[in-house]
Amino acid sequence: MGRPPCCDKSNVKRGLWTAEEDAKILAYVSKYGIGNWTLVPKKAGLNRCGKSCRLRWTNYLKPDLKHDSFTPQEEEFIINLHKAIGSRWSLIAKQLPGRTDNDVKNYWNTKLRKKLSKMGIDPVTHKPFSQILSDYGNISGLQNTRSYGSLNKNINYTTTAMSKPAEPSSVLTGYPNTDIMMIRDRPIVEQVQDSSSNENITSWDFPSPYQFHVINQETIQPQTTTFFINEATSSSCSSSSSNVTKLSSPQPYSCQQSQSQILPSPSSFNWNEFLLTDPLPFPGFQQLQEHRHIQGTTLAQTPHIDFAAENDCALNQIVQEGSLESAFDFGGQTNQRSEASSSMSSFVDAILDKDSEMRAEFPDILDGSFDFY
DNA sequence: AACTGAGCCAACCGCCGAGAC
DNA sequence: AGTCTCGGCGGTTGGCTCAGT
Numbered sequence: 001m002g003r004p005p006c007c008d009k010s011n012v013k014r015g016l017w018t019a020e021e022d023a024k025i026l027a028y029v030s031k032y033g034i035g036n037w038t039l040v041p042k043k044a045g046l047n048r049c050g051k052s053c054r055l056r057w058t059n060y061l062k063p064d065l066k067h068d069s070f071t072p073q074e075e076e077f078i079i080n081l082h083k084a085i086g087s088r089w090s091l092i093a094k095q096l097p098g099r100t101d102n103d104v105k106n107y108w109n110t111k112l113r114k115k116l117s118k119m120g121i122d123p124v125t126h127k128p129f130s131q132i133l134s135d136y137g138n139i140s141g142l143q144n145t146r147s148y149g150s151l152n153k154n155i156n157y158t159t160t161a162m163s164k165p166a167e168p169s170s171v172l173t174g175y176p177n178t179d180i181m182m183i184r185d186r187p188i189v190e191q192v193q194d195s196s197s198n199e200n201i202t203s204w205d206f207p208s209p210y211q212f213h214v215i216n217q218e219t220i221q222p223q224t225t226t227f228f229i230n231e232a233t234s235s236s237c238s239s240s241s242s243n244v245t246k247l248s249s250p251q252p253y254s255c256q257q258s259q260s261q262i263l264p265s266p267s268s269f270n271w272n273e274f275l276l277t278d279p280l281p282f283p284g285f286q287q288l289q290e291h292r293h294i295q296g297t298t299l300a301q302t303p304h305i306d307f308a309a310e311n312d313c314a315l316n317q318i319v320q321e322g323s324l325e326s327a328f329d330f331g332g333q334t335n336q337r338s339e340a341s342s343s344m345s346s347f348v349d350a351i352l353d354k355d356s357e358m359r360a361e362f363p364d365i366l367d368g369s370f371d372f373y
Numbered sequence: 374a375a376c377t378g379a380g381c382c383a384a385c386c387g388c389c390g391a392g393a394c
Numbered sequence: 395a396g397t398c399t400c401g402g403c404g405g406t407t408g409g410c411t412c413a414g415t
Contacts, residue, residue, distance in 0.1 A: 016383070016409085038400075054401075055384070090403060105404075106382050 013047045017056055021046055025053060025061055059102045066098030070107050078104055079112055083126040 028044035034057075038050040046053065059065075070078075074096055081092045087108075089101035096104065116123040122132055 014385075036400090051401080052384080058402095059383075087404065101403075102383075109405095110381055 011047075012041070012049045012052070014052070017060075021048070022056070022061060025057055029057065029061075059100050064098055065100065070099075070103075070111075074099070075107075075112065078108060079116070082108065082112075082123075 024044045024046055025040070028040055032043065036050075037054040040046070040050055040053045041048050044053070048056075077096065078092055081095065085091060087105075089105040089108075093099050093101040093104045113123040116126070120129050121127070122129055125132065
């Protein structure tokens, strides 16, 4: 029946590690390598839980870890990736060589969150507080208050808006240790005519620490890294086009463009301006919605949640494949994200729509059920 | 010098999915 | 099939340091 417990939790040392204990871990790893952590305490002569040993190793003792403070580039990168994917610390840390998820998380909680707040940016949604309040104002000002039930009766809306993760977007700038910088605050969609196949290719700005396709460097926009969705096939990122160059190196932070071409000068880059830009919904969002309608799937969830789930899938693929190529494949449907920001542009709107929908569907059940005030 | 509160960060907690038994 | 641990993750806490009073 199950495995035996890894250790006697009540009889293991806890708290800060001593230099002697660290040395034992290091000696163990150098002798046996990384492996079954439950055996580590016994083999290394430590009175610690195996899980605690693993944490000590991954967060502190691993030889490739950086212990110096974060650079401005790393800081910028964390903010942008957090804006894009939320508090996925391990994913963010994987893009920062030498940093652990704990490092990134601590740095965010102690420095960056406050920094954004001081700048008037909600560190969770990455939206200006003014916009959040404006959203709240719009909610309060709606004529058909009844249809929104209790949701607009109290400050919970604001709380919700401010505590939800940012809608992921392809906003990424400031790559550390890098020769690439993508400075765009939102995806750009442009139609590119493929001269060889007459296929329309839609390209987006896209985060670059992954493998992706770029336009021929002759045609690439300065400060822009471009990702392709090939409309003519079900697979994204077709490389058949003569206009498309596939980057073969999966190395993070690498691009064949020189820093001088891409990096803004430190003095020209305006953080406030960048952060205050409202990110558009994730590229392909509208396609997702359309795709679901095609499949007969109604919006059973709010667009935000829908989107988050979809992005989870995308992120899983990033993790599994180290590539964005397939992570955002929407079945080859045409990318027409230009109107995606209209009706579903905010999380609050989405909640309202969903609430309204539910109330229409279940008027008797919902009426008053959630009126806490 | 003593106290206090904020900042920082290492370590722990608790949850979850995968897999062992 | 059900129970349990492992490993990984994000959230939280406890204790140390330091600046301000």
